[in-house]
Amino acid sequence: MLLIECPWCGPRDESEFSYGGEAHIVRPPEPDRLTDEEWADYLFMRKNPRGRHLEQWCHAHGCRQWFNAERDTVTSEIVRIYRVE
Amino acid sequence: MKRYSVFALARNALRFGPGWPALWRSPDPKASYDAVIVGGGGHGLATACYLASEHGITNVAVLEKGWIGGGNTGRNTTIVRSNYLWDDAAALYEKSLQLFEGLSQALNFNVMFSQRGVFNLGHSVHEMRDIARRVNANRLNGIDGRLVGADELARLLPILNVSARGRYPVLGASFQPRGGVARHDAVAWGLARAADARGVDIIQNCEVTGIRRERGRVAGVETTRGYIRARKVGLVAAGHSSVLASMADVRLPIESHPLQALVSEPMKPVLDTVVMSNAVHAYISQSDKGELVVGAGIDSWNGYGQRGSFGTVEGALAAIVEMFPIFSRVRMLRHWAGIVDTTPDACPIIGETPVRGLFVNCGWGTGGFKATPGSGWVLAHTMATGEPHPLNAPFALNRFVTGRLVDEHGAAGVAH
Ligand SMILES: Cc1cc2nc3c(=O)[nH]c(=O)nc-3n(C[C@H](O)[C@H](O)[C@H](O)COP(=O)(O)OP(=O)(O)OC[C@H]3O[C@@H](n4cnc5c(N)ncnc54)[C@H](O)[C@@H]3O)c2cc1C
Ligand SMILES: [Zn+2]
Numbered sequence: 001m002l003l004i005e006c007p008w009c010g011p012r013d014e015s016e017f018s019y020g021g022e023a024h025i026v027r028p029p030e031p032d033r034l035t036d037e038e039w040a041d042y043l044f045m046r047k048n049p050r051g052r053h054l055e056q057w058c059h060a061h062g063c064r065q066w067f068n069a070e071r072d073t074v075t076s077e078i079v080r081i082y083r084v085e
Numbered sequence: 086m087k088r089y090s091v092f093a094l095a096r097n098a099l100r101f102g103p104g105w106p107a108l109w110r111s112p113d114p115k116a117s118y119d120a121v122i123v124g125g126g127g128h129g130l131a132t133a134c135y136l137a138s139e140h141g142i143t144n145v146a147v148l149e150k151g152w153i154g155g156g157n158t159g160r161n162t163t164i165v166r167s168n169y170l171w172d173d174a175a176a177l178y179e180k181s182l183q184l185f186e187g188l189s190q191a192l193n194f195n196v197m198f199s200q201r202g203v204f205n206l207g208h209s210v211h212e213m214r215d216i217a218r219r220v221n222a223n224r225l226n227g228i229d230g231r232l233v234g235a236d237e238l239a240r241l242l243p244i245l246n247v248s249a250r251g252r253y254p255v256l257g258a259s260f261q262p263r264g265g266v267a268r269h270d271a272v273a274w275g276l277a278r279a280a281d282a283r284g285v286d287i288i289q290n291c292e293v294t295g296i297r298r299e300r301g302r303v304a305g306v307e308t309t310r311g312y313i314r315a316r317k318v319g320l321v322a323a324g325h326s327s328v329l330a331s332m333a334d335v336r337l338p339i340e341s342h343p344l345q346a347l348v349s350e351p352m353k354p355v356l357d358t359v360v361m362s363n364a365v366h367a368y369i370s371q372s373d374k375g376e377l378v379v380g381a382g383i384d385s386w387n388g389y390g391q392r393g394s395f396g397t398v399e400g401a402l403a404a405i406v407e408m409f410p411i412f413s414r415v416r417m418l419r420h421w422a423g424i425v426d427t428t429p430d431a432c433p434i435i436g437e438t439p440v441r442g443l444f445v446n447c448g449w450g451t452g453g454f455k456a457t458p459g460s461g462w463v464l465a466h467t468m469a470t471g472e473p474h475p476l477n478a479p480f481a482l483n484r485f486v487t488g489r490l491v492d493e494h495g496a497a498g499v500a501h
Contacts, residue, residue, distance in 0.1 A: 044338035
């Protein structure tokens with residue numbers, strides 16, 4: 001079970017959170033100018049690294065805020081928690 | 086290859102000696118092969134086996150970083166069925182089920198395929214409508230299946246709690262009589278033995294660390310046991326597919342998650358079929374040794390550690406105990422996780438990548454054991470001929486660009 005430090009509420013059990021997948025994927029400002037490949041890349045393709053992963057979490061059963069985390073996908077160690085800019 | 090038969094058994098028994106040869110050789114890798122398969126799970130071994138037996142391509146190596154079958158092949162709950170909703174998926178899984186039906190004979194190796202039937206429970210009126218629709222779709226596709234009401238379920242499965250007051254009331258189920266379970270290790274070993282007998286080199290403890298390309302096509306793979314040249318490379322690495330594809334700058338729509346399972350202490354026969362519930366993320370059968378085999382849903386986060394969170398198994402077991410109160414005091418003996426490769430539409434990705442000669446077979450996620458022979462069958466065809474088999478043509482990587490997804494979340498979901 002992960003222990004996740006919400007930037008607002010402090011350390012809480014994983015079961016209070018929902019996972020939002022890879023962070024820093026920005027919706028293209030003008031989707032109609034993209035090729036189908038670029039649109040597919042935005043929608044579906046993911047880095048899915050073995051090792052450090054920048055990802056989004058939401059404290060769904062707490063303050064309901066979103067934040068980012070850097071987590072090692074092999075050891076599950078959370079290296080860094082940082083706010084969404 | 087020494088064939089197994091009742092006579093061989095008798096001969097070896099009387100000789101009291103070590104008459105059984107190793108199931109496969111352990112050769113050193115050659116400098117080059119016609120085709121290299123990365124990943125010695127069931128799918129990779131089946132691909133190599135069919136490349137040799139169906140397409141006459143025998144200068145093939147299977148490279149496995151650990152031991153064969155040590156990935157998801159040896160970690161799954163072994164449920165085999167083909168009652169998927171959409172035509173494309175149903176055809177692919179049905180092909181695989183048919184291959185399973187003849188696999189022990191074809192491999193001369195008992196894979197203990199036991200067609201004890203598979204129930205998929207429904208817990209709400211809405212779910213029952215979806216199940217009825219899926220059963221109808223299956224029958225139109227010539228796949229066996231029928232709808233079972235709660236009364237009949239209570240008769241067929243006397244230990245199932247079908248009371249209307251249950252936390253997860255059971256309203257009915259779909260039943261596929263030809264579904265069942267198989268012995269996962271035997272599938273890997275049988276395929277390895279058959280592939281080896283046809284000349285395939287199975288090379289364990291050989292991790293692929295890089296993929297070399299020349300002018301947009303694959304040239305070979307870097308491994309911990311040296312560089313190996315190959316004009317055709319198949320990546321069949323389940324949870325590690327993104328890692329391997331990135332070595333050739335190929336992006337995949339895959340996320341890797343832990344998926345957990347447990348087995349109990351062995352017990353006398355109590356459950357003679359397979360029961361799954363999509364809604365509560367739990368599925369159960371009893372192995373021939375008598376252990377209850379229980380599977381959970383995936384952990385939500387990406388992970389490669391072959392270990393998930395306790396809350397996930399707790400949820401699955403709570404649901405099992407609710408549905409089968411008789412199991413409330415069973416002790417669990419072992420617990421583990423595999424790394425499953427999930428896709429946005431819960432369907433696999435099989436075919437050539439933008440790098441010529443580089444193929445992927447991945448995205449089977451939580452439910453690819455049942456597809457082991459079928460998956461190898463179609464990838465072998467694709468690698469041998471350069472064209473997809475009709476059964477895997479709908480599952481190309483390109484579907485995420487064209488938008489022609491095959492949404493099998495209903496029938497695949499977490500349950501297999
Ligand atoms: C707990 C659990 C329960 C499941 N239950 C079911 C079920 O009931 N029914 C069902 O149909 N499916 C089920 N599945 C899914 C099923 O196990 C998989 O879809 C299927 O086994 C995948 O087979 P594979 O051969 O592709 O993968 P694997 O058996 O995982 O083989 C991939 C191999 O690639 C190797 N590899 C990875 N990276 C490298 C590298 N760089 N170099 C060399 N080798 C590498 C790995 O070591 C591994 O052995 C379950 C999975 C899990 C984890
Ligand atoms: Zn919070």
